Amino acid sequence: MENKKLQSINKQQEYNEYVQQKIPKPTYFKNCIWAFIVGGLICVFGQFLANIFKGMGLNKEDVASAVPMTLVFLGAFFTGLGVYDQLGKRAGAGSIVPITGFANSIVSPAMEFKREGYVFGVAAKMFVLAGPVLVYGYGSSIIVGLLYYFLGR
Amino acid sequence: MASKKLGKQTVKFDHPPVIIGTAATVGPKEGQGPLSSYFDTVLSDDLYGENSWELAESKMLRETVKLAVQKSDKNITDMEYMLSGDLLNQLMSATFAARDLGIPFFGLYGACSTMTESLSLGSMLIDGGYAKHLVAVTSSHFSAAERQFRFPLELGNQRPLTAQWTVTGSGAAILASYGQGPRITHVTTGKVIDLGIKDANNMGAAMAPAAADTIATHFEDTGFAPESYDLIVTGDLGAIGKEITQEMVYDRGYNIAKVYNDCGLMIFDNKAQDTHAGGSGCGCSASVFCGYIYQQLQKNKLNRVLLISTGALLSTTSAQQGQSIPGIAHAVTITNNVKG
Known part of the structure; x- marks a missing residue:
C-alpha cells in the first residue's frame, strides 16, 4: 500500500515536470515593458493632477x-x-498595482453581480477581490502601529 | 460477462442507435470562428434577450433542442427522455430548459464531457429497448462560466497562455432506434484520472491523461486501430492537452497523429481570436459535433468518427481547498456503415 502510494506520487511529479516542458513561456520581457509604460503613465498622470490641484x-x-x-x-x-x-x-501589473486597479477590483464584481440584487449581489460581492487586500492591509498597519507604539519611543 | 460488453470498459450495441438529427447554436465569437457556416444559429448577442447569462444559456439549450427535434421531423412529445447537463451549479441551464420542454429528464454532470456522456447513456437506453427517441443535449456559456469559476469580466487581469476560452454554445442530438443517419456502434466509458495538476488555467494538461487512457482502452477493448477511423476528435483539450494526449496514446502503442484533432482547436482561430490554448466547455464538443462533424458524416466526407468529450471535474470549492483536478473522458464511435 505504502509502496503504491509512493509510486503514484512519483508518477504525479513526473507528469508535472513533463507538462512544464509543454507550457509556452510567457512573454516576460514584453509584459514588463507594457507594465512599466502603462504603470508609469498612470503615475505621471497622478503627478499632473497633483500639480493642477x-x-x-x-x-x-x-x-x-x-x-x-x-x-x-x-x-x-x-x-x-x-x-x-x-x-x-x-x-x-502596470494597471493593477496603481490605485486605479484597486477601483477596478471593486467595481468589476459589483457590476457582475448586480443581477443577484443590490444587497446580496452588489453589496455582498463588491469586496470579493478587494476584501483580502483590505483585511491584510489594515491588519498589518495595526501590527506595525503597535510595534511603533511600544518599541519606537 | 455482460453480453454486450467488449473488454473492460466498452459496450458494443446489437441495434446501434441512429442519430436522426442534430442542431447547434453558438455565440457571436464562435460565429466568427472557422466553423461558423456549420452552425444552425449564431447569436448576435450573448444575452439572447434574457436578463442574465445563466438564463440566456438555458434558453440557448432549450431552443437548440426544439430545433433539433424539428430538423428530425419529430415533435417534442415524441421525445421519451432528455439527457442533459451543463457547467452551472446544480445544472441550472439543463433543468430550467427541461422545466419548459416537459420531457422526462435525467440531469448529468460530467463537466465538459457531458456530450459523450449523454450520447453514451442515451444509446444504452435505446439499444436496451427503453426508448424509441430521445434527446442528448448540453451547453456552456463563456460569461456564465467566467463568473462562476473565475473572475468578473471587467476585471483587468491577464490570462495565461495555457488558459482556454469557454465556448458559448449548445449542441443537441436526437437518437432513435430506427431511421436514416449515422449510428453509434461503440461506447467506451472513461475512468476518473488525476495526475496531480492543480492549475485551473491549464485544464488541457489536467484532462489529457484521462483522454489518453480512454482512447487507448477503446483500441484495446475493440481491437480497432487508429486507421479504423477517419477522425479521432477530443472535446476541449486545447493545444497543450492535445499534444500530451497524442504522446501518451503513442506510449500505449497507438499512433493517432494522422487522424487526430481537438474540437477546442477547431472552433476558434487561436491567434486571430486571442483564445490562447483553445476553446473549452460542454458547448465546445457539443456544437462542433452537432454542427460540423455531423454534417461531414451526412455528406460522407467522414465515415467513421471517434468522439471523446473531455471533462475537468473541479469545483470552486475543490480548487480553493487546494485539490488537484480530476479528469474524465468518454468515447463514442459514430459511423455511416455499421458493417464495415
Missing part, C-alpha cells in the same frame, strides 16, 4: 486626498465603460 490653491494635505479620489473615480469610470479590462489585458 496645487495650482488651484489646495494645500498639501488636500492635494494628497484629491489626487487618489480622482484616480479612483477614473478607474471606476473606465471599468464601467468596459475599457479598463482591455488595458489590463496588455498592461498586467
Whole structure:
C-alpha cells in the first residue's frame, strides 16, 4: 500500500515536470515593458493632477486626498465603460498595482453581480477581490502601529 | 460477462442507435470562428434577450433542442427522455430548459464531457429497448462560466497562455432506434484520472491523461486501430492537452497523429481570436459535433468518427481547498456503415 502510494506520487511529479516542458513561456520581457509604460503613465498622470490641484490653491494635505479620489473615480469610470479590462489585458501589473486597479477590483464584481440584487449581489460581492487586500492591509498597519507604539519611543 | 460488453470498459450495441438529427447554436465569437457556416444559429448577442447569462444559456439549450427535434421531423412529445447537463451549479441551464420542454429528464454532470456522456447513456437506453427517441443535449456559456469559476469580466487581469476560452454554445442530438443517419456502434466509458495538476488555467494538461487512457482502452477493448477511423476528435483539450494526449496514446502503442484533432482547436482561430490554448466547455464538443462533424458524416466526407468529450471535474470549492483536478473522458464511435 505504502509502496503504491509512493509510486503514484512519483508518477504525479513526473507528469508535472513533463507538462512544464509543454507550457509556452510567457512573454516576460514584453509584459514588463507594457507594465512599466502603462504603470508609469498612470503615475505621471497622478503627478499632473497633483500639480493642477496645487495650482488651484489646495494645500498639501488636500492635494494628497484629491489626487487618489480622482484616480479612483477614473478607474471606476473606465471599468464601467468596459475599457479598463482591455488595458489590463496588455498592461498586467502596470494597471493593477496603481490605485486605479484597486477601483477596478471593486467595481468589476459589483457590476457582475448586480443581477443577484443590490444587497446580496452588489453589496455582498463588491469586496470579493478587494476584501483580502483590505483585511491584510489594515491588519498589518495595526501590527506595525503597535510595534511603533511600544518599541519606537 | 455482460453480453454486450467488449473488454473492460466498452459496450458494443446489437441495434446501434441512429442519430436522426442534430442542431447547434453558438455565440457571436464562435460565429466568427472557422466553423461558423456549420452552425444552425449564431447569436448576435450573448444575452439572447434574457436578463442574465445563466438564463440566456438555458434558453440557448432549450431552443437548440426544439430545433433539433424539428430538423428530425419529430415533435417534442415524441421525445421519451432528455439527457442533459451543463457547467452551472446544480445544472441550472439543463433543468430550467427541461422545466419548459416537459420531457422526462435525467440531469448529468460530467463537466465538459457531458456530450459523450449523454450520447453514451442515451444509446444504452435505446439499444436496451427503453426508448424509441430521445434527446442528448448540453451547453456552456463563456460569461456564465467566467463568473462562476473565475473572475468578473471587467476585471483587468491577464490570462495565461495555457488558459482556454469557454465556448458559448449548445449542441443537441436526437437518437432513435430506427431511421436514416449515422449510428453509434461503440461506447467506451472513461475512468476518473488525476495526475496531480492543480492549475485551473491549464485544464488541457489536467484532462489529457484521462483522454489518453480512454482512447487507448477503446483500441484495446475493440481491437480497432487508429486507421479504423477517419477522425479521432477530443472535446476541449486545447493545444497543450492535445499534444500530451497524442504522446501518451503513442506510449500505449497507438499512433493517432494522422487522424487526430481537438474540437477546442477547431472552433476558434487561436491567434486571430486571442483564445490562447483553445476553446473549452460542454458547448465546445457539443456544437462542433452537432454542427460540423455531423454534417461531414451526412455528406460522407467522414465515415467513421471517434468522439471523446473531455471533462475537468473541479469545483470552486475543490480548487480553493487546494485539490488537484480530476479528469474524465468518454468515447463514442459514430459511423455511416455499421458493417464495415
